[in-house]
Amino acid sequence: MTENQVASSFSFKIFERIKPDEYFRRFIEENVRPDGRALHTFRPTSIRQGAITTANGSAMVRIGGTTVVCGIKAEVAEPRVDRPKDGFLVPNVELSPICSANFRPGPPSEQAQVNAEIINQVLINCDIVDLSELCIDEGKAVWSLYADIVCINYDGNILDASFLALLCALKDLSLPTAEVLPSSIVQANSSMMIKPLKLRRLPISSTFCIFANPKVTLSDPTDSEENLSKETVSIILDTDGKILYVHKSGGAMCDAEMMKSCFSRANERAAELNELIERTSSQ
Amino acid sequence: MTSDLKVVLPGDLISVNNESDESSMNVDDDVPLVRLGPGLTQVQEDIVSMKAGVLKHQDPGNKWWLESNQRRYVAATGESVIGIVVARLAEYYRVDIGGAQAAILPVLAFEGATKKNKPNLVPGTLVYARISLANKDMEPELQCFNPSSGKADGYGELKGGFVIRCSLGLCRRLLNPETPILRFLGEHFPFETAVGMNGRIWVNSENPQYTILLANAVKNSEYLSEAQCKAMVESLIDKL
Amino acid sequence: MKRSDGRTEPSQLRAFAASQSLLNRADGSAKFSFGESTVIASVVGPAEVKIRDEKMDEATVEVIVRPAVGFPSTKDKLLERALRQTVEPTILAGMMPRTLIQIVVQIVQEDGNMLSTAVNAISLAMLDAGLPMNSLAAAVSAIIDQEGNLLLDPNSKELENASSVHTFAFDNTTSYNLLLSHCIGTYSQEQYLDCLDACKHASERVHSFIRTAVEKRIEKEYQQLQSS
Numbered sequence: 157m158t159e160n161q162v163a164s165s166f167s168f169k170i171f172e173r174i175k176p177d178e179y180f181r182r183f184i185e186e187n188v189r190p191d192g193r194a195l196h197t198f199r200p201t202s203i204r205q206g207a208i209t210t211a212n213g214s215a216m217v218r219i220g221g222t223t224v225v226c227g228i229k230a231e232v233a234e235p236r237v238d239r240p241k242d243g244f245l246v247p248n249v250e251l252s253p254i255c256s257a258n259f260r261p262g263p264p265s266e267q268a269q270v271n272a273e274i275i276n277q278v279l280i281n282c283d284i285v286d287l288s289e290l291c292i293d294e295g296k297a298v299w300s301l302y303a304d305i306v307c308i309n310y311d312g313n314i315l316d317a318s319f320l321a322l323l324c325a326l327k328d329l330s331l332p333t334a335e336v337l338p339s340s341i342v343q344a345n346s347s348m349m350i351k352p353l354k355l356r357r358l359p360i361s362s363t364f365c366i367f368a369n370p371k372v373t374l375s376d377p378t379d380s381e382e383n384l385s386k387e388t389v390s391i392i393l394d395t396d397g398k399i400l401y402v403h404k405s406g407g408a409m410c411d412a413e414m415m416k417s418c419f420s421r422a423n424e425r426a427a428e429l430n431e432l433i434e435r436t437s438s439q
Numbered sequence: 440m441t442s443d444l445k446v447v448l449p450g451d452l453i454s455v456n457n458e459s460d461e462s463s464m465n466v467d468d469d470v471p472l473v474r475l476g477p478g479l480t481q482v483q484e485d486i487v488s489m490k491a492g493v494l495k496h497q498d499p500g501n502k503w504w505l506e507s508n509q510r511r512y513v514a515a516t517g518e519s520v521i522g523i524v525v526a527r528l529a530e531y532y533r534v535d536i537g538g539a540q541a542a543i544l545p546v547l548a549f550e551g552a553t554k555k556n557k558p559n560l561v562p563g564t565l566v567y568a569r570i571s572l573a574n575k576d577m578e579p580e581l582q583c584f585n586p587s588s589g590k591a592d593g594y595g596e597l598k599g600g601f602v603i604r605c606s607l608g609l610c611r612r613l614l615n616p617e618t619p620i621l622r623f624l625g626e627h628f629p630f631e632t633a634v635g636m637n638g639r640i641w642v643n644s645e646n647p648q649y650t651i652l653l654a655n656a657v658k659n660s661e662y663l664s665e666a667q668c669k670a671m672v673e674s675l676i677d678k679l
Numbered sequence: 680m681k682r683s684d685g686r687t688e689p690s691q692l693r694a695f696a697a698s699q700s701l702l703n704r705a706d707g708s709a710k711f712s713f714g715e716s717t718v719i720a721s722v723v724g725p726a727e728v729k730i731r732d733e734k735m736d737e738a739t740v741e742v743i744v745r746p747a748v749g750f751p752s753t754k755d756k757l758l759e760r761a762l763r764q765t766v767e768p769t770i771l772a773g774m775m776p777r778t779l780i781q782i783v784v785q786i787v788q789e790d791g792n793m794l795s796t797a798v799n800a801i802s803l804a805m806l807d808a809g810l811p812m813n814s815l816a817a818a819v820s821a822i823i824d825q826e827g828n829l830l831l832d833p834n835s836k837e838l839e840n841a842s843s844v845h846t847f848a849f850d851n852t853t854s855y856n857l858l859l860s861h862c863i864g865t866y867s868q869e870q871y872l873d874c875l876d877a878c879k880h881a882s883e884r885v886h887s888f889i890r891t892a893v894e895k896r897i898e899k900e901y902q903q904l905q906s907s
Binding site (some may be wrong): 185254266269270272273276277278281282283386387388394397398399400401402403404405406407409410411412415416419 | 852
């Protein structure tokens with residue numbers, strides 16, 4: 157009784173600051189999250205392709221309060237000797253202090269580096285793009301694509317947002333036709349633009365976090381939810397239901413059954429986003 | 440004793456009530472009283488170990504604990520430690536005792552110390568002190584007197600001599616006055632030691648040759664049996 | 680079926696090897712190998728923490744990965760985070776607030792499965808350091824090769840021919856809870872669950888190896904002391 161009286165006498169804002177766990181737990185027990193979502197709904201997602209006109213390909217993605225811009229800059233480079241036909245695709249994630257007070261200025265944080273590395277490894281290992289499509293002249297010149305993924309508003313789930321932004325930017329990418337002249341100068345013809353890269357599969361990332369007490373999984377965590385739960389599951393699926401990447405760590409609560417339910421939610425999410433991407437690119 | 444050595448690892452469940460031992464069972468079907476020592480903890484209904492070590496049991500009082508060895512010191516109230524003064528402030532000294540944080544030694548925590556008459560320790564001084572307060576959330580506090588008598592009882596500045604570092608297990612063993620290594624060394628020449636539970640041992644004797652010998656002998660004795668200790672001490676003495 | 684390094688079974692692991700307490704100045708250290716893949720892990724702590732990293736209610740766990748050659752890259756950062764998030768839940772960090780547990784992983788020899796080798800090395804090193812823990816982690820890797828075969832503990836040659844690579848870590852409680860799952864490639868849900876199951880069984884072997892290794896060391900120390 158007395159506890160309730162005390163609880164109602166100060167505002168919920170203070171309660172949230174003092175006992176974030178307890179504040180959150182009371183929401184979860186009612187099967188709702190502080191932002192009004194059900195446990196397994198993703199936040200509203202929107203995509204805008206071609207957001208940056210000066211880039212060769214770009215996209216802006218919003219997932220709830222998280223906003224990410226991806227711009228791709230193409231440069232001509234010399235190919236590696238052992239892979240004379242392959243171009244380069246270099247993803248880079250930037251989490252600067254502009255997007256959240258969590259981040260400090262200076263060298264890229266661990267989180268930024270890890271996200272960039274995950275994206276890089278999925279691109280390399282999961283047969284998503286054929287880098288030989290970036291060839292200008294075998295052994296002489298190839299396109300090197302620098303994909304800068306910049307977060308401008310951070311509210312959790314950066315992996316899903318940056319992956320989606322990169323995909324849409326790749327779909328948006330158009331390059332001038334180019335050839336290597338006998339004087340070994342590369343000449344680009346900007347009046348003839350081509351879309352060189354075809355995405356062989358559409359990898360869609362879905363992230364979940366797991367709470368121990370009560371034991372629930374939440375789809376698409378916000379920043380404050382990420383801070384409260386240590387255990388996260390990230391699943392990247394393509395639109396045919398093949399799994400490309402699974403990472404779960406940070407706790408011991410998750411079992412095979414929970415993984416299965418995450419897989420089916422990730423599948424639904426992949427179908428949903430696939431449709432959204434189709435709709436955006438046909439516009 | 441050695442035959443039924445029970446080694447446990449973290450996360451192992453310890454069954455403390457399996458033997459229907461009269462002494463450990465109370466009358467009626469009450470839950471018997473169990474006392475847990477270092478390395479064991481209770482998780483809901485179970486007793487779980489937290490470290491790798493040897494499970495020990497003492498029937499009177501139904502006490503269970505883990506005997507394990509480590510190198511990093513974690514302060515516990517009442518233990519004697521050897522520290523190095525690292526800073527001198529108005530009210531207290533900061534003393535490095537090898538734990539996570541430096542300990543605090545109030546300037547008045549010495550035998551007979553008053554505002555006007557207190558010892559002056561410069562940074563670098565060795566002190567033998569007792570932990571008067573240890574808590575995981577606070578810096579440990581030290582005192583240089585025995586609280587039951589108010590006397591120094593050997594605590595205070597350690598002058599001369601030499602400090603060696605070793606594992607916490609060796610320190611615990613050296614505290615036993617019957618430890619073979621100290622007994623054998625004592626047969627050959629007189630010396631002083633102070634054993635800190637924090638993995639530091641101070642040794643001193645009338646000449647540096649002996650002190651070096653002492654330091655080497657104690658350091659090397661960790662995994663030696665009694666006979667091997669005797670042989671080592673004798674060979675070291677012969678070389679003098 | 681014959682594997683490239685002479686193993687006869689897809690479920691066969693390479694020989695384990697471990698040594699403990701090999702570094703003098705660390706609070707705990709261990710070396711662990713799966714065949715040729717070897718990692719040394721050292722643990723220092725609980726030690727003083729930088730104010731910036733200080734947590735009021737628990738210990739800060741830091742993992743640093745040093746590659747066998749060259750400077751650490753973003754690949755090592757990914758490894759660092761995966762390792763930290765795997766072993767952190769096994770440490771009773773609440774018992775050591777405002778302290779630092781620093782784990783350094785030095786890769787000695789690389790022949791596949793560095794992630795799982797490092798998890799096992801860290802587990803052993805933490806035991807040696809005497810950190811309070813609620814369980815122990817042990818990890819095993821598996822691949823699905825181009826022909827769809829599931830091979831446990833692949834070497835680097837087999838990894839070249841892999842269509843997906845899976846690493847799982849489990850704790851040593853009776854239910855063998857899943858601590859880490861890091862899987863990349865193209866695979867189906869069934870293949871994922873098959874790998875999970877196979878690695879779970881294999882991790883029991885790693886756990887029992889760790890147990891024997893620690894038991895042997897402690898028993899040896901005890902016998903030497905009491906052989907008088």
